[in-house]
Amino acid sequence: MRRDEFLARVRDRGEFHSDDEAEQVITAVLWVIASHVTAEEAAGLASELPAPFDDALRLERGRPESFGREEFLRRVAQQTGARPRTAEWDAGAVLSTLTEAVPRERVDRLLARLPADCADLFGGPAPY
Incomplete structure (x- = not known):
């Protein structure tokens, strides 16, 4: 997915007022993910x-x-x-x-590393 398409989807889903606001949120969410996974997993993503x-x-x-x-x-x-x-x-706007x-396998690996109750942030079903 190209940068402008990724940014537009996050901006629309998050109902952000500007590309700058959406970009700040994207960076924040990815930064937190990177602190939770190995360097190899982060590099792959x-x-x-x-x-x-x-x-x-x-x-x-x-x-x-x-x-x-x-x-x-x-965080x-x-x-x-x-x-x-x-x-x-x-x-949720960023993760969905x-x-x-990214390929489904990459998302599945990320979901396996994050707490189970984060699945709904990816647009999946909420845990019971």
Whole structure:
């Protein structure tokens, strides 16, 4: 998926006012994902995304951190300056677009690494 198409889909789904706002949210969500997965997983995902969005996944980090949905959303909110409920909406706009932009196998690997209760953010069914 090209950069402009990825950006437009996130902007529309997130109901953002500008491309800049959508780009900030994309970068924040991908940055949080990168802190949760291995460097190899982040690089693989980055290889599927258009520049400059891939850069957020390529930033140098230490070991992957383990955290749940609340912490995931708190970190997105911290990066964007939003409230946690808004961060949930923002993350959903980015992650549901991600499922259309990268191969299904890559999404499945990412879902396996993230907390199970994050599946609905990707446009999947909410956990029971």
